Amino acid sequence: MTCRPLMHRAGRWCAGSGAAVGVWGVLTVLLPTGSWGKWWVLWGTLGATVGLVAVLLGCWATARVRADAYGVHSRMLLRRRSVPWGDLADVRVRVQRARHSDVRRVELALRNGRHLRLPLPQTARHDDPPFDSEVAALRALHRRYGTPETKHLPVVSYRTAARGRRWLVVLCVLLAAGAGLAAWYVPRADAQKRAWQAAVPCAADTPAAARGECLTTVPAVIARSEPEGGKGASSLYFVDGRPVRRVDVSYEGAQGFTAGDRVEVTLWRGRIRVVAGEGHVWREHMTPAGDVAVIAAGLALAAAYPAALLLMRRRGRRLAPDDVLPSALPFAGVLAATAVWLLPLCFLHPTILFSSRTTIVWWVVGSLVSLGLLGWAWGATRIRTPGEPGPDRVAPVRGETFLAARFLEHTDYNPHGFGTHVVLGDGPPAVVPHGGPGRFMAKRIPAERLTVVHVRRARGGEEAVRRSWHVADLDDAGTPVRLTAAPADLVRILRELGLAYEPVLPSASEPTANEPPATAT
Numbered sequence: 001m002t003c004r005p006l007m008h009r010a011g012r013w014c015a016g017s018g019a020a021v022g023v024w025g026v027l028t029v030l031l032p033t034g035s036w037g038k039w040w041v042l043w044g045t046l047g048a049t050v051g052l053v054a055v056l057l058g059c060w061a062t063a064r065v066r067a068d069a070y071g072v073h074s075r076m077l078l079r080r081r082s083v084p085w086g087d088l089a090d091v092r093v094r095v096q097r098a099r100h101s102d103v104r105r106v107e108l109a110l111r112n113g114r115h116l117r118l119p120l121p122q123t124a125r126h127d128d129p130p131f132d133s134e135v136a137a138l139r140a141l142h143r144r145y146g147t148p149e150t151k152h153l154p155v156v157s158y159r160t161a162a163r164g165r166r167w168l169v170v171l172c173v174l175l176a177a178g179a180g181l182a183a184w185y186v187p188r189a190d191a192q193k194r195a196w197q198a199a200v201p202c203a204a205d206t207p208a209a210a211r212g213e214c215l216t217t218v219p220a221v222i223a224r225s226e227p228e229g230g231k232g233a234s235s236l237y238f239v240d241g242r243p244v245r246r247v248d249v250s251y252e253g254a255q256g257f258t259a260g261d262r263v264e265v266t267l268w269r270g271r272i273r274v275v276a277g278e279g280h281v282w283r284e285h286m287t288p289a290g291d292v293a294v295i296a297a298g299l300a301l302a303a304a305y306p307a308a309l310l311l312m313r314r315r316g317r318r319l320a321p322d323d324v325l326p327s328a329l330p331f332a333g334v335l336a337a338t339a340v341w342l343l344p345l346c347f348l349h350p351t352i353l354f355s356s357r358t359t360i361v362w363w364v365v366g367s368l369v370s371l372g373l374l375g376w377a378w379g380a381t382r383i384r385t386p387g388e389p390g391p392d393r394v395a396p397v398r399g400e401t402f403l404a405a406r407f408l409e410h411t412d413y414n415p416h417g418f419g420t421h422v423v424l425g426d427g428p429p430a431v432v433p434h435g436g437p438g439r440f441m442a443k444r445i446p447a448e449r450l451t452v453v454h455v456r457r458a459r460g461g462e463e464a465v466r467r468s469w470h471v472a473d474l475d476d477a478g479t480p481v482r483l484t485a486a487p488a489d490l491v492r493i494l495r496e497l498g499l500a501y502e503p504v505l506p507s508a509s510e511p512t513a514n515e516p517p518a519t520a521t
Helices: 008-030 034-061 129-145 166-198 208-213 251-255 289-315 329-348 357-380 487-497
Strands: 064-068 071-075 080-084 088-096 103-110 115-123 216-226 234-238 246-249 262-268 271-276 281-283 401-407 421-424 430-432 450-457 470-476 479-485
Touching (some): 064 129, 071 115, 103 129, 115 129, 234 251, 470 487, 479 487
Antiparallel strands (some): 088 103, 216 262, 262 271, 401 421, 450 470
């Protein structure tokens, strides 16, 4: 099997032409002679830009992936790699989130634990038959000459256990460092604000070295004001550059002064803090310690969310690479609830968090609430074994009961995937497109034709399945179908259908224990 990019010959021709133009532009810069020397900057910039585009185009045009009886061979402009079938554990599809659509690429999982992403094939379309056929051909060669670890096609996405951890660690460290830096500045901001409030005008005999800690007031005349809306900095200019040439002020502060206004300028610690005129006064804004403490607490809570994602990856380390992990949104709810009591505390008492009875009671009550919610989130994100809870722990169905469940395939009792619920009790189990009441548009499930093949977690390629739901692989008279629902609801549905099954527990030493037989999809 050989895979090349579309229009690779045209891409090579364009890359060669661009490289020639780039070389010509560089030579024009190095040898600026004659009439060309006047434009050496323009030609040099143009040549560098075209040369860079040519390199990128050449990397795309020269990419090639070939698979034969010896292994998989990938080639790019500056790199070649070969992986023998004996070193290859599996062929996967990795889904990378992009701005407009997800990009699917082929990834080789090596037996030493490393991963190799192939430059081709790849696609940004959800339904791409050429991409699917090339992946199928590559997996067929792997089954013929190697020993795959899975019988199904693993799809690794942002929801699965094999998602990367590197960027989460970087994000967590950066947010935690920002929180520490903001917390370090809190006492300094508070000390500066208190010193400004306690500052008094300088006496006549105050030495020059000590005038920085007292208030010095001097007269000045406004030369002009430049109010800048938006993100631009507004400025005031003084006549003869006294006491300074320019000072940055707010937009409203610049609007309040005009050329020729006589003002009094107050200096403290070497900077202008107040500009006072007859009808307008501008004061420099000093960030309160409470605002800085709120920023520090907010960054710390923000760093806790990627930490929760890393915790979820850690808890799912024994899962198959394409098994879907539970959502970390319960931890986000805990952080939001913590922010409700922590941010006001930091704003009102930034420097005495543990120094008064009020703050201590605030801390104790808030911490107990957060710990209780944290315990709930830990249980809600628990990775449940497929088949839990057992049939003896599920309450029997009493009366007409509607359970959220879906058959993922088109069948006679689920035409075009219209069903969203399964109704139990007061009649045979049926598929309905609503949550009740009543059996309007109900389609009876032929339980006599169904047998359970496997009960498992959702996989990365099953985007229609919720993170917390499980999937039952069923055999419908020789046709594989899938039924998905919440773990407890799935057990109740299978019990009402009279389908017996044995849960298969995953094992870290047996990565194929969570796979369906060859007849399942």
